[in-house]
Amino acid sequence: MAPYFRDLCVAKNCNIAIIGAGPYGLSLAAHLKAAGADFRIFGRPMATWRNHMPRGMLLKSDGFASNLSAPDPASKLKAWCSARGIEFNDRYIPVPLSVFCDYAAWFQRTYVPALDVRQVTSLAAMHPGFALTLDNGERIEAAHVVLAVGLTHFTHTPECLTGFSPELVSHSFYHRDFDRFAGRHLLVIGAGASAIDCAALATEAGAHVSLMARASSIQYQTAPDPDAGSWLERFQEKLAAVFRSEPRQTEEAATTPGWFMRNKLEGKVLEYLGYTIDTAREEAGRIAVTATGSEGQTLTVTADHVIAATGYRPDLRRLPFLDSGMLDAVTHTDHSPRLSGNLETSLAGLYVLGPLAAQSFGPQMRDMTGAESAAPRLAAHLARTAQARRIKAA
Numbered sequence: 001m002a003p004y005f006r007d008l009c010v011a012k013n014c015n016i017a018i019i020g021a022g023p024y025g026l027s028l029a030a031h032l033k034a035a036g037a038d039f040r041i042f043g044r045p046m047a048t049w050r051n052h053m054p055r056g057m058l059l060k061s062d063g064f065a066s067n068l069s070a071p072d073p074a075s076k077l078k079a080w081c082s083a084r085g086i087e088f089n090d091r092y093i094p095v096p097l098s099v100f101c102d103y104a105a106w107f108q109r110t111y112v113p114a115l116d117v118r119q120v121t122s123l124a125a126m127h128p129g130f131a132l133t134l135d136n137g138e139r140i141e142a143a144h145v146v147l148a149v150g151l152t153h154f155t156h157t158p159e160c161l162t163g164f165s166p167e168l169v170s171h172s173f174y175h176r177d178f179d180r181f182a183g184r185h186l187l188v189i190g191a192g193a194s195a196i197d198c199a200a201l202a203t204e205a206g207a208h209v210s211l212m213a214r215a216s217s218i219q220y221q222t223a224p225d226p227d228a229g230s231w232l233e234r235f236q237e238k239l240a241a242v243f244r245s246e247p248r249q250t251e252e253a254a255t256t257p258g259w260f261m262r263n264k265l266e267g268k269v270l271e272y273l274g275y276t277i278d279t280a281r282e283e284a285g286r287i288a289v290t291a292t293g294s295e296g297q298t299l300t301v302t303a304d305h306v307i308a309a310t311g312y313r314p315d316l317r318r319l320p321f322l323d324s325g326m327l328d329a330v331t332h333t334d335h336s337p338r339l340s341g342n343l344e345t346s347l348a349g350l351y352v353l354g355p356l357a358a359q360s361f362g363p364q365m366r367d368m369t370g371a372e373s374a375a376p377r378l379a380a381h382l383a384r385t386a387q388a389r390r391i392k393a394a
């Protein structure tokens, strides 16, 4: 751990700066506020959920696992739905995106009212502390910084699909609705939750959809079985897995297609499964994708547009606001930061929450369930650190 400003750090504008106001940033802020900590949180609230998820989407996480976290038990989605007469079930009723966004907006107004919607455009380490620049040029100094930037900067598109105009190829992150594809041929690449959501919702919008994926079958979530173990057992298993110390491979946790999507897709979409894309080329304003099947056969599909629902690759180098000196100071594995048990990077005072922490803390950090453990844990650590500093200074 880099020692260079651990003990010297003095907050000038704030003690803790949180970058990002998604489920992780807001949950941490709610716990810090309850602990009376000095913090600021930056970013447009729930921007990923409001701007980058398809209208009409149903959450993949069960109702009981779709909470933002605050110390108040009334902060849970179940309590919020119950107070408003909104249909809710821990497992059997999928949560609509619109309901979740309304709940999250209420959560933010109730538990994190003082939010600064400005974007952070640069972050540099000082000695001591950190300097943040906001999108209006204002400079803030903070003793601790928490990166809670979600998947925003990490879209992954296969090499052979890059370099085309956005009219021909786009990533699933950029699709909120699919009306513009009505009557057109759309090729969706991928077999994860985003691919299935895009394919199903585009079909409902009147597009002719083909789906191509390397996987030989679509692995939907298992539909809830009333005779299987209780949700409480499943939740306890998930929580136990969150705070493991050894680094591990990130799996696609909330990216498994919802059990409720099977009927919306099967028989309505042309499926090319077991195919790996080799090349893509433009042909008279359309795009032709050539792929090789599992038995060596070649296939070419021509479409008006290709959506690459090909996931996200968290990578510190892709954070556009991060000073290059900081990149050098953070120890990483495959460009994901290595974190201590308190979610701190090797650059003392710099913390990470959410998907960028999944390499160290497991796939739950990709889903909001991870915030239910990580946010109170990090808030308690930061509050203790600030307290220790005050005692030392006195």
Ligand SMILES: Cc1cc2nc3c(=O)[nH]c(=O)nc-3n(C[C@H](O)[C@H](O)[C@H](O)COP(=O)(O)OP(=O)(O)OC[C@H]3O[C@@H](n4cnc5c(N)ncnc54)[C@H](O)[C@@H]3O)c2cc1C
Pocket: 019, 020, 021, 022, 023, 024, 025, 042, 043, 044, 045, 046, 047, 048, 049, 052, 053, 054, 058, 059, 060, 061, 065, 118, 119, 120, 121, 148, 149, 150, 151, 152, 194, 254, 321, 353, 354, 355, 366, 367, 368, 369
């Ligand atoms: C299509 C889709 C469906 C999903 N469905 C589910 C689901 O059903 N259940 C589930 O648990 N998970 C789901 N996920 C995963 C989901 O992204 C995470 O659970 C959750 O959003 C992670 O929270 P977060 O706060 O880390 O990230 P985000 O929600 O992405 O929030 C990060 C925030 O940081 C902001 N930000 C980034 N850079 C800056 C900056 N420089 N300055 C200020 N702000 C910045 C962004 O605008 C964003 O609002 C889904 C993901 C996708 C893509």
